[in-house]
Amino acid sequence: MAGTADAQDNLAPTTVPNWGGMELQGLTVENDFRKLDVAVPLPAVPYLPKLSFHRHAYDTKGRFGGWQKGGARALKAHLPFGLELEAGHRLDRFGNRDSEFVGLTFTYSHLQDHHENWHYGRLGANRGAPMPEHIGADRGKVSFWQLARPIFLGAALALALDDDSETTAASSGSGGQLPGDNGSGGSGGAGDGGDDGGDDGVSPPGPWNMVWNDEFNGNALDTIMWSSTDSYGRDQCFGGGNNEQQCYTSHESPSQNISFSNGNLVLTARLAGGVLNQGRTYTSGRIQSNGKGDFTYGKFEASIKLPTGQGSWPAFWMLPSGNSVDWPSRGEIDIMEAINLGGSGIGDIHGTAHFGDPHTYLGGSDIISDVNAFNTYAVEWYPDEIRWFLNGDEYYRLTQDQWFSSDASNDPNAPFDQDFHLILNLAVGGQWPGNSDGQNFPRQMEVDYVRVYECAEGPSACK
DSSP states (O other), X not given: OTTOOOEEEEEOOOOEEOGGGOEEEXXXXXXXXXXXXXXXXXXXXXXXXXXXXXXXXXXXXXXXXXXXXXXXXXXXXXXXXXXXXXEEEEEOTBSOEEEEEEEEEETTSSTHHHXXXXXXXXXXXXXXXXXXXXXXXXXXXXXXXXXXXXXXXXXXXXHHHOTTOHHHXXXXXXXXXXXXXXXXXXXXXXXXXXXXSSOOSOOOOOOEEEEEEEOOOSSSOOTTTOBSSOTTOOOTTOGGGTTOSEEEOOOBSTTSSEXXXXXXXXXXXXXXXXXXXXXXXXXXXXXXXXXXXEESSEEEEEEEEOOOSTTEEEEEEEEESSSOOOTTTTOEEEEEEOOSOOSSSOEEEEEEXXXXXXXXXXXXXXXXXXXXXXXXXXXXXXXXXXXXXXXTEEEEEEEGGGOXXXXXXXXXXXXXXXXXXXEEEEEEOOTTTOOOOSOSOSEEEEEEEEEEEEETTOTTTTO
């Protein structure tokens, strides 16, 4: 399959003694993926079990070239009877600290799969290569650490890392700092900097007022709100700049690419039955609001049921309004993207912002528990901050000091201080998901509603 890397070197996980007591536990080298696993025994501490620090690191080719880094850091306590208590945190593809985890396992069990799921599931390692069976088998389960980490992580790390400061660690609620962590924190998340429920004298956030919405209850596209063409008038077989395999059409009917059913917008990707313009072999649907629904700041939300299959790339996103194609310096906000979702179990979604020259993009990921259900995706866009949400829970936050614009270097809010419009589309193939396998067509992206809110008391009052 195109886009699949051929392994150049793949050393199966094994324990190899190394200098200073360090153990090399795994090494993988492929065309677009590299992985390293090491363990370092820590000095014995009275009254505590044997401890070791583990570092799981990987590099993977990004969507637009270059290497991205991530992995996990963990502290492991070796208990009697072959039991091991592991606690730590993951690093996302941008190097930011991500979700903490804690787990109690037997020696030689598959706790490492918790780390493996990060790069195989969330980053699409090998860009379309099949997921290893032992990893895929665990992805549909609700794991212990998903349920228990908020309660036990702080206590586990405090006990292991600071045997004389239990009270301080417990009261901080931060989960402590792992060896090798620079303490920079993460990418934000639900509850970061939030209200602790006490009376701190801070007024509650202002109200959101809905100012624009489409519930898709009609039988045709509302052309006052949407167009079914490219945002900037480019060829419908443009390929999105990613060498995607589809041509978008404006055909509206149940047997075509844009239709309406049971109060939902349905965008359908189909095999074209021949080669189209620019060599494309699929047709699909896309709608956008440029010149009809343009907004600076607010809350943008949609309820969407995502398609599955290799090469599927549904998206709910935003581009600057107007006629300029000066990308990426004018910015892009991806509210939701997903690639190559499986037909059952959990799946991964991504939220990203693109900006700058040279091209820079930052974002985060989260997990949907049922890829066959409608889920709600949203961003809250403020002058100095953008927050991403899945089903009402924040999973990533980007602040003003992280983005920049080469076209307006003296404007700290640029490029995210101008009108953007909304886009819904179902792409097929491209540089990120890899080519489609041609199976399971037609594929459908269903949208229950799109809603836009403005903060009644000012663009920053609803934080």
